[in-house]
Amino acid sequence: MTDRFPPITELVPHAGPMCLLDRVITAEGERLSAEVVVPADGMFSQDGGVGAWVGIEYMAQAVAAWAGWQGRQAGEAPRIGLLLGTRRYRCSVPRFGVGQRLQVDIARAYQADNGLGQFECRIHADGMELASATLTVFGPEDPSAFLNGEEA
Template sequence: MDDTAPSIAPRPPVEHFVPHRGAMSLLSRLVTIDAEQALAEVDITPTSMFVQGQGVPAWVGIEYMAQTVAAWAGARSRAAGGEPAIGFLLGSRRYQAEVPVFATGQTLRIHARCELIGDSGLGQFACRIHGPAHRLLAEAMVSVFEPPMPPSSATSDSREA
């Protein structure tokens, strides 16, 4: 197991691991993060972003998955002494939703497991969303890209002594 992303206990707030802020921070809390995977929860409330009618359209699940991946990447960055970085959702394969809407009042559990991650910043994650009674509500393979961080000015500064 890789030491760069230890499990969290006690759990810091979501904002400690993702660059998303305000209304665009969709995760309610992180449950666990380790070297291979992350588990987050989303409470669907009447004030949740994207609520329409009886809940949140299931297509928003892809963003819940992407933000869970971002939390995983942010934990790795924090463990290495860095800050969470902005990443990009490149797409998904086989996003399959078993319901049209995530109903108001539900708590969703989003699981993202790293299938591969390259030095280039490209990664692929197997993601699932479960609802009440552990019912599978959606799943997909999610592809992401985190651009390499440019060298900091402190390391690229060439001052003469």
């Protein structure tokens, strides 16, 4: 069976070892679910897993995948975005174990015309919620100009 979603590397601006997600599972409207199997040899892997703090990056990359999927619908390439903040990150485990299959669910809660957005995020494994947070992100219209200080 062919996935209905392109490879994750075509949806996020992350490359090589910085692309932490494995694939998009579902995406519809304001929501996206992605999957990651915690690698034994990943950038953040040590002592049999990755620290729970990496969950914030899993969530942020799922938001990037959602934005890339939205852009793809309009014929646009993935653009960089900025994680501005995380509120109420809660995680019930100290680490995600090697080989553990995580589902990262995000839902857009708010989007301003200037590119500022807020997403409710959750990480599940084996039917249990392991982590949750609210992420605030910013997606400038022209990321290159913004990073060069040319956009107000």
